[in-house]
Amino acid sequence: MAEKLLEIKNLKQYFNQGKPNEVRAVDDISFDIYKGETLGLVGESGCGKSTTGRTIIRLYDATDGQVIYDGVNVHDKKSKKDLKEFNRKMQMIFQDPYASLNPRMKVLDIIAEGLDIHGLVKNPKERKEKVVELLETVGLNREHADRYAHEFSGGQRQRLGIARALAVNPEFIIADEPISALDVSIQAQVVNLLKELQEEKGLTYLFIAHDLSMVKYISDRIGVMYFGKLVELATAEELYANPMHPYTQSLLSAIPLPDPDYERTRVRKSYDPANHNYQDGEEIAMREVTPGHFVYCSEKELESLRALSSSK
Numbered sequence: 001m002a003e004k005l006l007e008i009k010n011l012k013q014y015f016n017q018g019k020p021n022e023v024r025a026v027d028d029i030s031f032d033i034y035k036g037e038t039l040g041l042v043g044e045s046g047c048g049k050s051t052t053g054r055t056i057i058r059l060y061d062a063t064d065g066q067v068i069y070d071g072v073n074v075h076d077k078k079s080k081k082d083l084k085e086f087n088r089k090m091q092m093i094f095q096d097p098y099a100s101l102n103p104r105m106k107v108l109d110i111i112a113e114g115l116d117i118h119g120l121v122k123n124p125k126e127r128k129e130k131v132v133e134l135l136e137t138v139g140l141n142r143e144h145a146d147r148y149a150h151e152f153s154g155g156q157r158q159r160l161g162i163a164r165a166l167a168v169n170p171e172f173i174i175a176d177e178p179i180s181a182l183d184v185s186i187q188a189q190v191v192n193l194l195k196e197l198q199e200e201k202g203l204t205y206l207f208i209a210h211d212l213s214m215v216k217y218i219s220d221r222i223g224v225m226y227f228g229k230l231v232e233l234a235t236a237e238e239l240y241a242n243p244m245h246p247y248t249q250s251l252l253s254a255i256p257l258p259d260p261d262y263e264r265t266r267v268r269k270s271y272d273p274a275n276h277n278y279q280d281g282e283e284i285a286m287r288e289v290t291p292g293h294f295v296y297c298s299e300k301e302l303e304s305l306r307a308l309s310s311s312k
């Protein structure tokens with residue numbers, strides 16, 4: 001049985017709470033992330049993926065709920081030392097490699113920032129050598145250390161972002177659409193680099209994405225979000241083979257495949273939440289339909305989903 005690294009319990013992140021413009025960006029979601037796995041998080045723009053990541057890593061205080069990392073609630077008040085240690089263990093890679101690196105700083109200083117904060121190097125020579133080692137780890141080299149971030153291409157900048165995250169020996173990395181700003185030809189390179197690093201260093205990833213084909217390739221399990229709720233969670237294979245929530249089905253039906261037979265019969269499904277016809281007082285929750293496959297549904301829907309899956 002895999003070990004849990006993170007437990008996210010009833011997490012809520014409401015912006016402008018109580019005001020007319022309140023946004024329930026993350027609305028009571030729960031899931032676990034196991035050590036060494038990649039959990040993909042998908043859903044349409046604005047459904048709360050980034051907010052989930054940012055709340056987990058404590059860029060935001062949670063409105064409610066818990067994030068338990070290795071048995072410790074990260075949102076509890078902690079000593080400065082403990083907080084610093086969390087900040088080291090959990091790193092984030094951002095969507096926009098242009099906006100997330102300071103263009104006026106040398107690569108050496110961008111990557112060494114975490115080393116300095118956490119006192120991981122003793123002198124300038126060691127600092128430089130460590131940065132060069134990190135550059136080489138992400139497929140760049142020594143010459144790059146003295147250049148400025150604006151001198152790099154998108155794919156190279158994302159490599160710098162990865163090197164910066166790796167500098168402090170993290171255990172857990174939240175990659176928030178790390179490839180969506182990149183050319184398709186470069187996307188696979190960056191994803192492969194992340195995979196290699198994971199194997200080498202035993203990293204755990206939360207991988208946020210729009211691109212469902214890439215997320216299937218990199219993820220062990222996938223969670224689907226819709227308007228602040230997690231609506232389905234299963235292994236990548238299972239989710240693609242047996243999507244159960246109608247929203248997941250609509251997401252998958254939108255992906256074209258390079259298979260003419262499939263394309264001829266592919267029907268684009270749309271999702272209308274009103275079709276659930278939930279009654280007042282009916283409890284809608286994440287329920288385990290088959291082992292490890294969770295769907296946000298009512299008790300009644302659970303019964304029919306189970307009946308459907310056993311008839312297959």
Ligand SMILES: Nc1ncnc2c1ncn2[C@@H]1O[C@H](COP(=O)(O)OP(=O)(O)OP(=O)(O)O)[C@@H](O)[C@H]1O
Pocket residue numbers: 015016023024025043044045046047048049050051052210
């Ligand atoms: N700081 C903020 N203040 C107020 N509302 C916010 C803030 N950040 C995000 N939101 C709102 O919360 C919701 C979720 O946003 P979030 O950025 O998490 O979505 P996302 O799934 O990451 O979307 P995308 O795929 O476009 O990156 C949106 O309605 C957004 O407008």
Ligand SMILES: [Mg+2]
Pocket residue numbers: 049050051176
């Ligand atoms: Mg986002």
